[in-house]
Amino acid sequence: MSVHREKVELSSLPHTFDGPVPLAIIGGTGLYDLPNLKPIARLTVSTPWGFPSAPITISQTEKGDHVAFLARHGSHHDLLPSDVPSRANIAALKKIGVKAIIAFSAVGSLQQEIKPRDFVVPTQIIDRTKGIRPATFFEKGFVAHAMFGEPFDLKLNKIVTDAIPLLGFLEGFDTDATPVLHSKEHTNKGEDLTVVCMEGPQFSTRAESRIYRSWGGSVINMSVLPEAKLAREAEIAYQMICMSTDYDSWNESEEPVTVETVVGNLKANSANATRVAATLVDVISEELRTGAAGLSKDLEGTMKYAVSTSPHGVKKELLEKMHYLFPGYWPLN
Numbered sequence: 001m002s003v004h005r006e007k008v009e010l011s012s013l014p015h016t017f018d019g020p021v022p023l024a025i026i027g028g029t030g031l032y033d034l035p036n037l038k039p040i041a042r043l044t045v046s047t048p049w050g051f052p053s054a055p056i057t058i059s060q061t062e063k064g065d066h067v068a069f070l071a072r073h074g075s076h077h078d079l080l081p082s083d084v085p086s087r088a089n090i091a092a093l094k095k096i097g098v099k100a101i102i103a104f105s106a107v108g109s110l111q112q113e114i115k116p117r118d119f120v121v122p123t124q125i126i127d128r129t130k131g132i133r134p135a136t137f138f139e140k141g142f143v144a145h146a147m148f149g150e151p152f153d154l155k156l157n158k159i160v161t162d163a164i165p166l167l168g169f170l171e172g173f174d175t176d177a178t179p180v181l182h183s184k185e186h187t188n189k190g191e192d193l194t195v196v197c198m199e200g201p202q203f204s205t206r207a208e209s210r211i212y213r214s215w216g217g218s219v220i221n222m223s224v225l226p227e228a229k230l231a232r233e234a235e236i237a238y239q240m241i242c243m244s245t246d247y248d249s250w251n252e253s254e255e256p257v258t259v260e261t262v263v264g265n266l267k268a269n270s271a272n273a274t275r276v277a278a279t280l281v282d283v284i285s286e287e288l289r290t291g292a293a294g295l296s297k298d299l300e301g302t303m304k305y306a307v308s309t310s311p312h313g314v315k316k317e318l319l320e321k322m323h324y325l326f327p328g329y330w331p332l333n
């Protein structure tokens, strides 16, 4: 793990960076930077889908790997979940060469055994957004359909769930003081862990929260969609890491969720979140450098064959827009 103690003035960093940046961390509520890493550039990336939530910080690890960091709700958390420019975020990360994304999220727990401050690595998603978020890079005139039966990347999921327990503080035993790591493989007997994504910004009613439990929901947030869908379209391996901050509103023995509870638990556990992020940066950077696990290789080229529209019938401007993400996939007319 790289330890970077000097405070660097981000605005003084170079605005360009030429090397490859294969890994990105998207920070959610409570995670607005990677304090253990040395920032070396801060990029403002313009995409055909607008500007990302914030400038992208490029940092360098002790081993010389590069990692991008993007604050989902903006550096000062000024974007509502429905207003996060997910297409610009994912497109910008793709443009700088990102092959794998680890996305952090503060979530409500829908299950008694997932207590506040526990970590959850989900394997499934239920979409309860309201169709108001642009959720695809494709559009009228250029139709494509990505696979989404496994919404997270299975190789990345395994790397993450194998690496976090090595930290030694998420040990899988349950006391009030010890956060637990919940994963399909290690603690959930091979059963999926499901994140429900709601529109918000208001939290759920008790009746809604109970319905999500009856559907098998494990945790709930307002952020995993369309981020995960767009990462899949962009052929980037994506895994979310959830940090439980509250019991949502189903649990009548607890106070219904408030932002105060969420932020309180996040602050209390920010050291753990930072350690998890730092460890994953080291482990995943190594995987990407050596190619040992073939991360993102399964996704490469998948969208080339997912298109229904004949490229010959597509308008030049539209093809050029698509070439931002997929250079060379389809001939420019």
Ligand SMILES: CSC[C@H]1O[C@H](OP(=O)(O)O)[C@H](O)[C@@H]1O
Pocket (backbone or CB within 6 Å): 027, 028, 029, 030, 072, 073, 081, 104, 105, 106, 107, 200, 221, 222, 223, 224, 259, 262
């Ligand atoms: C501040 S509580 C609700 C807020 O927290 C989560 O954000 P993120 O996933 O970015 O950590 C949730 O999705 C909501 O946007």
Ligand SMILES: Nc1ncnc2[nH]cnc12
Pocket (backbone or CB within 6 Å): 106, 107, 108, 109, 198, 203, 204, 220, 221, 222, 245, 246, 247, 248, 249, 257, 262
């Ligand atoms: N209970 C909850 N519902 C939706 N998003 C959340 N983020 C944190 N807690 C949440």
